[in-house]
Amino acid sequence: MAKQQAGNKPTMADQADRHVLYQKSVQAPEAEVAFFDQVFPELRGRKALTMKEDFCGTAYLAAEWCKSDPQRTAIGVDYDEETVEWGRKHNIEAEGGDLADRITLHIDDVRNVTEPKVDIVCAFNFSYCLFEKRNELIDYFKKARESLVDDGLLILDLFGGTECEDVVEEETEIEDEPATYIWEHVAFNPIDHHMKCAIHFEFDDGSRMQNAFTYEWRLWAIPEVRELLEEAGFSKSRVYWEKYEDSDDDDDELEGTGEYEEVTEVENQESWMIYIVAEK
Structure with a gap:
């Protein structure tokens, strides 16, 4: 889940709690x-x-x-x-x-x-x-x-909204945390409105918690x-x-x-x- 830096030192992503974020x-x-x-x-x-x-x-x-x-x-x-x-x-x-x-x-x-x-x-x-x-x-x-x-x-x-069916990423800095919240529309099928979404977190040291949460649902x-x-x-x-x-x-x-x-x-x-x- 967490993308590590080179070396053995734990990254911010390694040490972060995804539920807190x-x-x-x-x-x-x-x-x-x-x-x-x-x-x-x-x-x-x-x-x-x-x-x-x-x-x-x-x-x-x-x-x-x-x-x-x-x-x-x-x-x-x-x-x-x-x-x-x-x-x-x-x-x-x-x-x-x-x-x-x-x-x-x-x-x-x-x-x-x-x-x-x-x-x-x-x-x-x-x-x-x-x-x-x-x-x-x-x-x-x-x-x-x-x-x-x-x-x-x-x-x-x-x-x-008009952009919700697009494949997009939206970034927001998290208050009081050395991290950025990323909401991603991974895929959207207009035939059945099946949608894949993911949440990632990027940290100030360059590390990343990829796919901290993933979702598949219908966009009703x-x-x-x-x-x-x-x-x-x-x-x-x-x-x-x-x-x-x-x-x-x-x-x-x-x-x-x-x-x-x-x-x-x-x-x-x-x-x-x-x-x-x-x-x-």
Whole structure:
């Protein structure tokens, strides 16, 4: 995985923890909890206290959710035992207090865990796109719906845009780390929308963690996801799009605000990430 330098001295890539780098470069659990706290009271008139994080990985979001309120509990489900156990050690047990008592982790298929019922089920980082056939995704959505209380919400994220079907690389420096995050679209098949993506990390000493994470999934379109949610029994779905404003550096450039609003019509962009909220 790590590309070594000549000689026996360990490189930065050799010594780096890919989960730490992933959490710092990809995830933003504080913002996601803030979105939950925005949309759930708006739609349901009360505060959400229970959440299930499907495809939870290191359970970073589940931990942040429970840290945000001492009454909150979370369930995390993922089939990757190594990743789940890393998260249990570093994101839950390391926090101390009663956090471990309020988070239940399952190493299992997300479709197998539907109890206890929760206010919110979420599937982020496009993880549900691993289900590439209609019947598979509908089945997952039905199980997610089964996991919800009567007024619960399923919250998904999805990406797209005019450049998402291209073979591209995008580089971002990681704050407080001597490393650069690289998101790569390795391949895209327009016939079935099967997509291969990879995450790499490059370090200041020239070393590289190649294919730290790799993905193969279907690039689902927004209307496809919403239609399948309806077929799975959800009463309604809504699209939340990030608000943009003029950049301070260039009047012709827009930059995201980190705030999301419900929309029914927008102009397409080179790249976007949205939330889809489905009501049971």
